[in-house]
Amino acid sequence: MNFRQPVAFLIHPRVNVAADLAQLFHPALARIPNSVYAQALRRLPIPPLVTGHIRYTDAPDTLAAHLITVPLTAAQLLHLPRPKVQAKLEDAVSRARDLGARVVGLGGLNAPATRGGATLTHRTDIGVTNGNAFTAAMTLQGVHQALQYTPDPDRAHIALVGATGSVGACLTRLLARRHRGRLTLIARNPERLHALRDDIAASGADAHASTTMIDARGADLVVLLTSATEALLRSEHLKPHAVVLDDTQPRNTDAALLHTRPDVTIIDGGLVEIPGMRMRGSIGLPRGVAYACLAETLLLGLSGHAGHFSIGASSVDQAEHMLQLARAHADLGFHIAAPHSFSRPLTVTPHARQPVLA
Incomplete structure (x- = not known):
């Protein structure tokens, strides 16, 4: 029918x-x-x-x-x-x-x-x-894709920027059920942030909370989920060889970042x-x-x-x-979708190809 x-x-x-x-x-x-x-x-x-x-x-x-x-x-x-x-x-x-x-x-x-x-x-x-x-569901699969570009997908440290938002909170809960590595939740509202951190930590997730972008610097993978109108992510927020999954529209990353940090991989999210x-x-x-x-x-x-x-x-x-x-x-x-970076197919070779999120 x-x-x-x-x-x-x-x-x-x-x-x-x-x-x-x-x-x-x-x-x-x-x-x-x-x-x-x-x-x-x-x-x-x-x-x-x-x-x-x-x-x-x-x-x-x-x-x-x-x-x-x-x-x-x-x-x-x-x-x-x-x-x-x-x-x-x-x-x-x-x-x-x-x-x-x-x-x-x-x-x-x-x-x-x-x-x-x-x-x-x-x-x-x-x-x-x-x-x-569906954005949260596809971003979860996008995280799985992006983790393949990190050295240790199973234990990778993931920072979620905008973790308490309408997509971020759902994705955070989905990830907490599946990922064994550290999760750093970054958001502006301390009350909602700590409530979400406590909620997923109670189920055994290795979760930490922060209200500052600089705490993304320790992460192997940074997932952007905010609703800002300008590029928020800067070079000083990223460790060497970090991977970024930008799930925002308008996007929170600028292609110029790849020129100053050619070691960084930026992947378009939500596709x-x-x-x-x-x-x-x-x-x-x-x-x-x-x-x-x-x-x-x-x-x-x-x-x-x-x-x-x-x-x-x-x-x-x-x-x-x-x-x-x-x-x-x-x-x-x-x-x-297959990984893209600024709407172009990604050409970087992943570190690993084995599924890490069930």
Whole structure:
């Protein structure tokens, strides 16, 4: 029986608005300064824009998803007055509903701008998901991949930056059940941080807490899970030959770091291969590759899900459920992508290739 129903996914211009618009519409748009775009988006009544569509190879005549661009920059989503941001997002959700979507996913900073979708739960006309459950599940698999680039995957020291966030807390609990090495949890809120540390330490995990990035320096693998709009990770935060898994959008690493620290390996996180997906438009990834938050939205559409799903912090049970849905639709893909670094296939040779996370 076919339960498929259309969905929508909200995206937004990232840090380099000119580059994003040039990729979507015309290369000449890259010549206009980002400050001009930011001012226009802040002042003009620009509606949400449908900038892409997704279909599946097994049903090429059926529209599976709409990509809708919220007309705010990454920084504006986090720093403009809340009522203005909420109104823009409400308009985008309404556009998704009018297009026939049954569920709308929150990409990039649309999720933290709505407290993980919590400010949209009053909507009964369409389901909302922040994509964090499948993101946590895929990041766990991404951690397994990244550990293969460390000298001792079984005992590697992992630092989780943004450990108490909606993805971070779920991933931390998943890792605590599987990894035997040290876990350093890094976050800004000491109360939530220590509560999470105590929770997983009680189950036997070797867990430590810190509120400063410098404590990532002892880690073999640094996993970035924050919702900041700028690159936070610097050279002094990394030990020699450290591996970084950047699971953020906009990303918290800068390619310039690889020039100052060629010993460091940076891997893009949250990427899912969906060979059966055909996208018109661009999200800045290779063909057949999607962010995990988009993949969660697509899986909910494929399964005929009704109502809200991932709101706020995702649970381990939700992550496990999304893995079940991915297995059910494995004919289309929905598995962890091969390692990429800044959207290009990673060419560094792993130290080890044996599975270390069950």
